[in-house]
Amino acid sequence: MPEVKSIFREVLPKQGQLSMEDVPTMVLCKPKLLPLKSVTLEKLEKMQMEAQEAVKQQELAMKEQ
Amino acid sequence: MEVTMDPLFLAWSYFRRRKLQQCSDICTKILRDSPYDQAAWSLKTRALTEMVYIDEVEVDQEGIAEMMLDESSIAQVARPGTSLRLPGTSQGGGPTPAVRPMTQSGRPITGFVRPSTQSGRPGTMEQAIKTPRTASTARPVTSASGRFIRLGTASMLTNPDGPFINLSRLNLANYSQKPNLSRTLFDYIFHHENDVRNALDLAAQATEHAQFKDWWWKLQLGKCYYRLGLYREAEKQFRSALNHQEVVDTYLYLAKVYQRLDQPITALNLFKQGLDHFPGEVTLLTGIARIHEEMNNISSATEYYKDVLKQDNTHVEAIACIGSNHFYTDQPEIALRFYRRLLQMGVYNCQLYNNLGLCCFYAQQYDMTLSSFERALTLVANDEDQADVWYNIGHVAVGIGDLTLAYQCFKLTLAFNNDHAEAYNNLAVLELRKGHIEQSKAFLQTAASLAPHMYEPHFNLSILSEKIGDLQNSYTAAQKSEDAFPEHVDTQQLLKQLRQHFSVL
Structure with missing residues (x-):
């Protein structure tokens, strides 16, 4: 449709200055990808948990006696 | 019958x-x-x-004592590129803190945590004490052997009749003569009882019995010395074991000694030597990649991780590290593919779903984002993880412009983990948007004291102080921000502006 003339025309100022001010803005901390855990680390944590549980159980048993 | x-x-x-x-x-x-x-x-x-x-290769824990009272280091101020303790010297064009968060020791966060990941040393005693020391951050408890001792005692507690073998009544000399029993006994003493001194005794007698010709006993001797902190002796034993027989494990242990002695270049050479004997060995390649990563040379670390994947395409560590690197170099779509691969391989945990959620959001696959985060929340194992997931959901909320939700998310983060410095900083930014200057300032100060290694709270505090006319505080905060992140352009400009102000006065 070459004949149809657009009603809107772009406005390009020929005079004056374009100014832009660079205002420093606050920065957000970045999103955090969580690191995956190695098998060894998971096993360590599991053993630590189990050990703590075992100690707790025994302490409970001691109290009941 | x-x-x-x-x-x-x-x-x-x-x-x-x-x-x-x-x-x-x-x-x-x-x-x-x-x-x-x-x-x-x-x-x-x-x-x-x-x-x-x-x-044992994977386990490496440094206690506060080892970190602060280290006498095995050679140079107090090492040349750049030769030490694991100078994380700031990035040569590989790694991502700046502006895009990739830092750990306490000033390294970019990694895609994978192993017991030795955060071996970066804190600079001061105060920082050393403040560094979180839970299992989730793979930090030592109080000393290198703290966890080992507790495991040892726990194993004893579970046996009501006392330990299976009473080590003090054992005639080690007798057992060391019997090669068929001594090895299992050694493993038992070393791993189950965690009694390194007795293990060392047994190993010393056994190696003597074998006329110093058995590489296995030399390796065990080296392991004992390493646990006791006698790194040079351990090195000697490992070297001697290598002379008898080339074994991958020995290379790994020896490299561990060099890493502990802060000689990454020697460790790298050793790995390369090992690769000559065992071409394409995955553990050696991973070792090289880890050292590059610790020295903040992310791009070559990624190269080596890619080599690892060529040999073993189900290597979780390599996939995770390459994935996180893509995410922080602005390619979340590719990172998403790596994390999806992990999901296909059967990794099913909170961390993975959290990462998938983030990648989906930044790769504009909004349909999957929230369901991934929901899945992550259901799989959460501890409060720290939960805090981090909420923190990331807060970012999604900021991204879609729902600031109320973001505010609530960051608040939840703090409810689960009161020391979450990033959440304090982001809350401060949101508070300032609402016009609560005092509240914002308080949050920023908290964040800055919790995490002096991050530049964001310092920088924000500097801007805030400058706006309310407190130029002196603004200047000190800006200086701290410059210390944490010297290349930050906005900080530089702010400092310049402030200096101009002062010179006019």
């Missing part, structure tokens, strides 16, 4: 199927009937060892 299986054979079968408790129970029964049954005794030691066995 019922045919019963030979109990020892059954115990063996249980052992092979890793039903260790049953195996140990049967052995106990056999030993009750005939206390001198060596086969049952040896099998029981093996079963008990396997229960608490962790790969």
Whole structure:
């Protein structure tokens, strides 16, 4: 449709200055990808948990006696 | 007539199927009937060892004492690129803190945590004490052996009749003469009882019995020395073991010694030497990649991780590290593919779903984002993880412009983890948007004191102070921000502006 003339025309100022001010803005901390855990680390944590549980159980048993 | 299986054979079968408790129970029964049954005794030691066995190569924990009172380092101020302790010297064009968060030690966060990941040393005693020391950050408890000792005592607690082998009554010299028993006994003492000194005794006598020709005993001796902190002696033993026989494990242990002695270049050379003998060995390649990563040379670390994947395309560590690197170099779509691969491989945990959620959001696959985060929240194991997931959901909320939700998310983060400095900083930004200057300032100060290594709180505090006319505080905060992140352009400009102000006055 070459004949149809657009009603809107772009406005390009020929005079004056374009100014832009660079205002420093606050920065957000970045999103955090969580690191995956190695098998060894998971096993360590599991053993630590189990050990703590075992100690707790025994302490409970001691109290009941 | 019922045919019963030979109990020892059954115990063996249980052992092979890793039903260790049953195996140990049967052995106990056999030993009750005939206390001198060596086969049952040896099998029981093996079963008990396997229960608490962790790969010694992977375990590396530094206590505060080792970190602060380190006497094995050669140079106090090492040249750049030769030390693991100068994380700031990035040569590989790694991402700046502006895009990739930093850990306490000033390294970019990694895609994978192993027990030795955060071996970066804190600069001051105060920082060392403040660094979180839970298992989730792979930090030591109080000393290198703290966790080992606790595991040892726990294993004793679970046996109401006392320990299986009474080490103090054991005639080590006698056992060291019997090669068929001494090795299982050594493993038991080392891994189950965590009694390094007795283990060392046994190993020393056994290696003497083998006329110093057995590489295995030399390796064990080296392991004991390493645990005792005698790194140079450990090095000697490992070197000597290598002379007898080339084994991948020995290379790994030796490299561990060099890393502890802060000689990454030597460790790298050693790995390359190992690769000459064992071309394409995955553990050696991973070792190289880890050292590059620790030295903040992310791009070559990624190269090596890619080499690892060429050999073993299901290597979780390599996939995770490459994925996180893509995410922080602005390619979340590619990172998403790596994390999806992990999901296909059967990794199913909170961390993975959290990462998938983030990648989906930044790769504009909004349909999956929230369901991934929901899944992550259901799989959460501890409060720290939960805090981090909420923190990331807060970012999604900021991204879609729902600031109320973001505010709530960051608040939740703090509810789960009161020391979450990033959440304090982001809350401060949101508070300032609402116009609560005092509240914002308080949050920023908290964030800055919790995490002096991050530049964001300092920088924000500087801007805030400058706006309310407190130029002196603004200047000090800006200086701190410059210390944390020297290349930050906005900080530089702010400092310049402030200096101009002061010179006019």
